Each structure stands twice: as structure tokens, then as C-alpha cells.
Amino acid sequence: MKWYKVDRLPDRSQPFIKKIRIDGHSLCLINYEGELFALSARCPHAGEDLSRGWCADGKLVCPVHRFSYDLENGRGSTGQGDYVNTYAVTTEGEDVFVGFETFMEKVKKMFSS
Numbered sequence: 801m802k803w804y805k806v807d808r809l810p811d812r813s814q815p816f817i818k819k820i821r822i823d824g825h826s827l828c829l830i831n832y833e834g835e836l837f838a839l840s841a842r843c844p845h846a847g848e849d850l851s852r853g854w855c856a857d858g859k860l861v862c863p864v865h866r867f868s869y870d871l872e873n874g875r876g877s878t879g880q881g882d883y884v885n886t887y888a889v890t891t892e893g894e895d896v897f898v899g900f901e902t903f904m905e906k907v908k909k910m911f912s913s
């Protein structure tokens with residue numbers, strides 16, 4: 801796993817959806833009910849910026865057609881048949897890091913399941 805530190809974090813005592821850019825990827829860093837999540841910021845339905853959406857019932861809701869994606873695993877809600885990528889998040893004190901699987905980790909995962 802390759803870890804990237806997130807700069808300029810909002811106040812973590814409040815809920816937020818912050819768009820961040822890491823290694824060429826646009827992500828939503830989300831503080832929801834005291835937990836941090838990182839999901840792809842591009843809605844797979846029609847490409848809307850999911851950082852403009854909101855969270856409800858453990859899901860990130862797209863502001864355009866209201867498709868929603870599970871914060872834990874990125875799965876689209878029933879009937880959507882889609883998903884967004886999710887990323888590992890960890891903290892060290894006040895610092896927040898988002899993890900990307902390396903190419904070899906992805907290959908190993910493909911062949912181990």
C-alpha cells in the first residue's frame with residue numbers, strides 16, 4: 801500500500817466531504833459520523849462530481865440523479881449495478897493518510913480470490 805498524506809483538512813469535529821487529488825485521482829474524503837472514508841469522486845452513472853453530493857444512511861448520494869454508494873465498500877444501491885472505488889484511510893495523530901494499492905497488490909488480490 802502506498803500512503804499519501806492529505807493536506808489542508810477541514811475541522812474533523814464536523815462532518816465534511818472534501819474533494820482531494822492524489823496521484824492523478826480525484827477522491828472524496830468524507831467525515832461521516834466520526835469515521836473517515838475515501839471514495840472516487842466521479843459518479844459512474846453520468847460523471848458528476850460526487851463531492852457535491854451528501855451522505856445519508858451510510859451512503860454517498862450523487863446530487864444529480866441521486867444514485868448512492870456505500871461508504872464502506874463503494875457498492876451502488878440496489879438496482880444500480882455499479883460501484884465507485886474505495887481507498888484505505890488511516891490517521892496518525894492529526895494527520896490523515898489515504899492508501900492506494902500497488903499494481904502487484906492488485907494482481908495478488910485478483911489471483912487469491
Ligand code: FES
Nearest residue numbers: 843845846862865
Ligand atoms: S450522474 Fe450521478 S447519479 Fe447520475
